[in-house]
Amino acid sequence: MSNTKKIPELLSPAGNLKKLKIALSYGADAVYGGVSHFSLRNRASKEFDFDSFGEGVRYTHSLGKKIYVTINGFPFNSQLKLLESHIEKMASLNPDAFIMATPGVVKLSKKIAPHIPIHLSTQANVLNVLDAEVFYEMGVKRIVAARELSLKDAIEIKKALPNLELEIFVHGSMCFAFSGRCLISALQNGRVPNRGSCANDCRFDYEYYVKNPDNGVMMRLVEEEGVGTHIFNAKDLKLVEHIPAILESDVIDSLKIEGRTKSSYYAGITALAYRAALDDYRDSNFVLDRYENELLTLKNRGFSDGYLIHRPFEKLNTQNHKTAISEGSYQVNAEVSEDGKFALCRHTIRLGESKEIVSPNIDEVSVGKSELGEIYSENGKKYMKFYKILLENGKELESIHSGNENKIVLPITLPAFSFLREKIE
Incomplete structure (x- = not known):
């Protein structure tokens, strides 16, 4: 007897037109991507221009699938006129939603393009019913929950706001800060994370020094010669083992895979593995090893199951202090x-x-x-x-x-x- 619980949408990253097509062919129901610096992945956005993104929208719709536009940066005053014209231009492509992060940008979009649904970015850090309700009343259709949200809290939000869609991340890179609220890259490189140009400083090799304040002498603390250490480096998120619990909660509408700047192979394999997990669960044939083995073929920083089931303070294994990235199998x-x-x-x-x-x-x-x-x-x-x-x-x-x-x-x-x-x- 097959399972009667709803199967959430599987949402994959589209870093460029080729990765968009790959993700859809390997089983994604929807993709997300963007153009320009208003999208939070400058490197990926440069791979799309307006024409190629428009082709991506048409291709996605030809398959009966959905595409969401990332306009989730935090704009300066000097950028607001440019932002208005960008929203108008992207709305003309008729995507299935905009992904936005701030109340002001949501309000602006409602005025300029009221026909385009709005999904609230994880950058807005929604963790509770009160904040979810504020954005819902502003007309937001879906909230992409902060990665720190627990499944219990997702259930509470859905109970209070049954018509509000909830989307959660299930796979990909994790920020060492609170859902992307980080300034290390801005301090060290002048690249502002919340405007799409994060330099991934948390992945760098660092060295420890001690200083004697009396004489100003600096001494390096040696760990492994010539290697340094990684003091911020978060492991990658992998929630495939919790797919049954997520689906049995019956409150999650979309499962999101991070990684617009990752490889074509990553786009394909993550969609393949999570598609199989969802379909097998529906058919009462869930076999974790099948999906785990595929995901382990990918380059990764080690894996963690994040904070959906366990609170951050309950976890001691979410950081990789040895390497920034390692080969997959x-x-x-x-x-x-x-x-x-x-x-x-x-x-x-x-x-x-x-x-x-x-x-x-x-x-x-x-x-x-x-x-x-x-x-x-x-x-x-x-x-x-x-x-x-x-x-x-x-x-x-x-x-x-x-x-x-x-x-x-x-x-x-x-x-x-x-x-x-x-x-x-």
Whole structure:
């Protein structure tokens, strides 16, 4: 008997048009992204211009899915005229919602583009019924809860405001500060986090010194020679193990994955894993290891289950003091093109080596051979092996490396946006 609880929307990051298409093909119900410095990810926003974002909106809607525009920066007075024209311009694309962070910007949007629903950004730090009610009365349709919100408090908010949608983060980078309220990057680099240009100073290597105030002598405290330490570095969020509890609460409308600046592979694998978790829960077939194993293939800073189930003061394992980022369990060797006929090399591929195929729908991958290579099945997985490495320009190679941006001709066509990968030994 299948589960009757509602299945929340799965919302993925769209750092550029390619990642948007990948996230949707791997199972996301909706995507979010933006253009310009009013979006809180300057690096990602530079990958979209107005025309390409408009194409993204049309593409998303052609699949019957949704797209939300990030206009969630904290503007200065000098930017308000520019902000008005930006809201007008983005509204003309008819996205499914704006994501905004401040009461003033919400009010402005209601005046300029009353037909576009508003989702309140996690930057607004809503943690309680009182604040949720204020924004709901302003006309906000959905609140993206602060990462510090507990599931118990989400239940209380939904009880008080049953028509207000609630969205929570389930995966991705965590800020060491309170839901993004950080100034370290501004102090050290002049890059303001709440205006989209965070330099990730919390991930840097730091060194400890002690100073004698009597004589001004500074002495370095040595930890590991030449390494330093990480004193702010938060582990990444991973809530897949709590999917059953989240869904059984029946109060969460959308599950959000962080990571507009992360790789295409990240966009695909996070959508794939959480899509499978949601669908399997619906079908009473939830097997945690399946999703965990996929998520562990991603580069990460170590994982934590955040604060949804446990309060921050109850947690002692949310920081990684050793490394800013570590390799996942797999290396991506190639990214397959949208037409499925070619791939771009991302890590060394040699003749005769087998690479595992990851695909939006692995059942669509045909086993077979050609003069260039073969696809075969083993232990429930599918692999590709090259007999010849032939480039689109006709050149033939013994091996290809990540610096080579020429397209490889695939032995057999694969589904759009598939990946080839290998386990890191």
